[in-house]
Amino acid sequence: MKRVTGIGGIFFKAQDPQKLREWYRRHLGFELESWGGAVFKWNEPPTPDGATVWSLMPDSNDYFAPSSARFMVNYRVDDLDALLQVLRDEGCEVDERTETSAELGKFGWVMDPEGNRVELWEPPKPAA
Structure with a gap:
């Protein structure tokens, strides 16, 4: 079974989110969306x-709770439910809660051995 297929997003905590957003916009050229983050398009197959x-x-x-980390990485996966079950079977600390959205897809979480919350994301399936 394929597990992680890529990075879906990177999330940071900030003492002053607006100031930090502006720094990334000005110095690194991030094109900020109206909701305050940036979206980097892949534009490549598949x-x-x-x-x-x-x-x-x-x-x-x-x-990010229960993690005390100031960041969380969101990883893309092909089959969230199957992967969460495999992680449980392997003894990982998997959050019982999941979220599903027709627009955004499915989300689940697991804690790594150092206490970092990891978000797993199954993108929505393309309309047939």
């Missing part, structure tokens, strides 16, 4: 419409 997201969150945000 997923020419794919993208990697970069996003900042306020320090007060608890989306």
Whole structure:
């Protein structure tokens, strides 16, 4: 079974998200979206419409909990449910909660051995 197929996004906590966004825009050329993050389009086969997201969150945000890390990486996967089950079978600390969105796809989480929360993302299937 294929496990991770790429990086879907990188999320950081910031003491001053607006100031940090502006630094990345000005100095690294990030083209910021209206929601405050950047989307890097792949424009290459086999997923020419794919993208990697970069996003900042306020320090007060608890989306990374129970991790105390200031970042979280989102990895693309082909079959979230199957991978979460394999990780459970392997003794990994898998969050029982998952999220599903017709627009965004499916999300699940696992903690790595150093206490970093890892987000796993199965993109939505293309309309037939």
